[in-house]
Amino acid sequence: MFKLFKRIEKFPETAKYKKGDYVNFRYRDDLYFGYIFSASLNSEGKVLYTIQLAGQCPSFIENYKEENIIGLKTN
Numbered sequence: 001m002f003k004l005f006k007r008i009e010k011f012p013e014t015a016k017y018k019k020g021d022y023v024n025f026r027y028r029d030d031l032y033f034g035y036i037f038s039a040s041l042n043s044e045g046k047v048l049y050t051i052q053l054a055g056q057c058p059s060f061i062e063n064y065k066e067e068n069i070i071g072l073k074t075n
Contacts, residue, residue, distance in 0.1 A: 015039045015047045016066055022073035025051065027061060033073045034061070 017023055021036045034051040037060065042048050047066040053059045 012039055012041050012047050014041075014045075015049075017049065017069065017072070023051070024070040024073055025064065025068060026070065031070075 011019060017036050017039075019036055019038065022033055023036060024031060024033050026032070032053060034053045036049055037052040038050045040048055042063075048063045049066065049069070051061045051064050053061065
């Protein structure tokens with residue numbers, strides 16, 4: 001009858017951070033933490049991330065460079 005297909009996203013093997021990691025980063029001169037939502041490679045072979053901010057009504061920062069991420073969020 002109906003077939004549902006799940007879109008399979010390939011996460012780059014060279015990515016330092018994995019999907020679901022909470023990371024610290026600077027955005028508009030403030031320090032934020034967010035959730036790694038997805039990643040891709042640009043034409044130069046560098047990893048770009050989509051980072052999710054907030055939870056219930058999320059916003060996304062797309063094409064954020066890996067070298068600009070400060071590190072994993074610690075408690």
